[in-house]
Amino acid sequence: MELLRKIVLESNTKKGKTFDLVIQLLIVLSIINFTLSTIKGKSESYYNFLNTFEKVTVIIFTVEYLLRVVLEKKKLKFIISYFGLIDLIAIIPFYLSTGVDLRSLRALRLLRVFKFFRYSKTLYRISKAIKIAKQELILFFSLTCILLYLAAVGIYYFENQAQPEVFKSIFDSLWWAVATLTTVGYGDLYPITIGGRIFTFFILMIGLGIVSIPAGIIASAVSKAREEE
């Protein structure tokens, strides 16, 4: 019992690490399994194999979950903890066979991988960096939202008449603003009038900074936090 507890619950002993790794591998495999099952037009034996594999993994996850509940001393605390709920969500949909397919939520279990970082300073450093830069992040996010809206309204006035079927409403213009200011630029919407293009130039000159500064601030804060140690 004590040994089982060490294997299942702890992750700083050798056996505990191996157990965690096996579970992680199974999660990855069950995610790949789920991904493969979304491909259409394969043979029946293809889907049968995936289905069987799905059943096997869910059974293993169920056993693992029950083991955790049984072995954990503070049972309720585990059940309502983040990892406890995620573990439950990862298996329940299978038994309920709901209309909506929630199997993909299993991917959240991958976050367990951060357990490996738990005792390292890295995660602490990053969370500290985000805490330091929190105010700036909120400010820049607000600025980004306002800028996106102003960009959308602007391009709507410039392009709506020239391309009524493309810049149909401010909703479509907002989509253009998101794709443009993040520099994704799918190319499904783009200005063709001279006014719209000059407007895009200025919006980009202002916006590129606003959108990319937060990443720079966090990077600085992480470096700062590392130096302080």
Add this chain to the structure above:
Amino acid sequence: MELLRKIVLESNTKKGKTFDLVIQLLIVLSIINFTLSTIKGKSESYYNFLNTFEKVTVIIFTVEYLLRVVLEKKKLKFIISYFGLIDLIAIIPFYLSTGVDLRSLRALRLLRVFKFFRYSKTLYRISKAIKIAKQELILFFSLTCILLYLAAVGIYYFENQAQPEVFKSIFDSLWWAVATLTTVGYGDLYPITIGGRIFTFFILMIGLGIVSIPAGIIASAVSKAREEE
């Protein structure tokens, strides 16, 4: 009267904060209302509802504006201040019913949200960072403009003969330069000649730095300003 003044004008008391939040919410709602009204092809009752909501919000904003003027001790100073003018611009178009639709300018009222940051150090830090990096920003903006022009002229010579309908004039080439150096890359214009592609490679190698350095400089300056505190 004194209580009303505290609610409407101040934003560091509890009642003042609530009032500000309600007004902010109304601004957001009236912006969503405006956005929805640009969608075409809906039923008449849809537009009627939006119109009614528009009228209600404008009336509230008018009352709020008048209250501010009445309660403010330095009335003229408020009227010609940035926020005073924005508040006026947000309501006047409704009464004048001009041909041009200025309702979207109401989005500028969202900048009121920065009031919440006024007493924090964040806004001060960023404005300080911009002040520190001002010279560099002007320099890089000039460099960007010159580079955009040289890129446009270059690609025009390489591509105009091969794609006379795409790279029609240096104006179109400038649009290509903007979309390329900001890495948006819509895909409406792109070089197809070997010369044009090699030219694009070199322009990108030089240009990526020039366009993305300012954001890095501001991010550094913000971190620096934070450390100094």
Add this chain to the structure above:
Amino acid sequence: MELLRKIVLESNTKKGKTFDLVIQLLIVLSIINFTLSTIKGKSESYYNFLNTFEKVTVIIFTVEYLLRVVLEKKKLKFIISYFGLIDLIAIIPFYLSTGVDLRSLRALRLLRVFKFFRYSKTLYRISKAIKIAKQELILFFSLTCILLYLAAVGIYYFENQAQPEVFKSIFDSLWWAVATLTTVGYGDLYPITIGGRIFTFFILMIGLGIVSIPAGIIASAVSKAREEE
């Protein structure tokens, strides 16, 4: 004569500054003039006006150039200096009426704008930053070139069979690699095979860092240089 020298050659006196500004303005105007002249299909009077304006500006630039040569004490040194040669290149094509249109090189004269920065610390700081980071920039540029080539060869093997008309040769693959690793992504070439897409994912994970690190290094070096002052 001494007064003329002060106006034309110096740029830290009031009159010198005004003269420089007027010349800068004329350069901008003559560039706009050149840009407008590349638009096709306008009326004859449109091109006549632009031609006349072109003649006037060239005459002014010629007078300015001759004045500089006459007034400068070290004449030869000026003529073979960077700005001397640029000034010459900006007017000579007009008189030679060569087949190739070199008028756009006039844009290089805009670099004169950096004269305004000459006495400031900004330009010094940036050139210092580039000097500090020179080795890293060369290293990353070499890495970028090698990575681009390996990416091009890789995608060629993955996609050439599936899209022989798109990924025709390694030249076209190189163009894809440039557009992808700079994140421009025009969308004229993109992988469609599973192998090609997974390969693109790994190339991007490695490449994004390599391409964007130099800008971050320069930004850091500029900040560092500023702090040291």
Add this chain to the structure above:
Amino acid sequence: MELLRKIVLESNTKKGKTFDLVIQLLIVLSIINFTLSTIKGKSESYYNFLNTFEKVTVIIFTVEYLLRVVLEKKKLKFIISYFGLIDLIAIIPFYLSTGVDLRSLRALRLLRVFKFFRYSKTLYRISKAIKIAKQELILFFSLTCILLYLAAVGIYYFENQAQPEVFKSIFDSLWWAVATLTTVGYGDLYPITIGGRIFTFFILMIGLGIVSIPAGIIASAVSKAREEE
């Protein structure tokens, strides 16, 4: 013999440097040669010339490889070293004339260029920076992978019904997630539903940071390493 050793093996003497440069040049030429040979539809004499050039370079590389083996004192150590294996891989495919064309691997020989940096501090600095930031890089890479998967699953649910031929399976959605979060944005897949677009907006707001922070962290670490010297 001693002289030959100096020329072939050493790279800090003048003759050694010249030899290295000539070999580097030949590698570049043979890579260009290979690249040109992938172009289809040229005349026979074109391919004949490239073939002859290919033979000449391979003979030179073979002589060079044998020289290195003969001159090197620790022969076995050289043969199984990174550069020894690369040198071998660069010539063996020619003699074996295998079905798969491995000539492009020759590009790896370009990495020899880093020999020039070996004695400089630059390479040391960067490898040190990567070592400092190793933990963060692994963490952000894990985060990126998880985020890509969650983004793919999310967009699949939003877009699969509206565009069953575009977002066919989670594999295609993953490809969309890669192209979007790296901001490449080819434009072969993009959301059209309102839900999918709003989802993309939030994924981009979270993801832009995660994807671009590592580059910033390395840039900071490089600057830090430079300062410490």
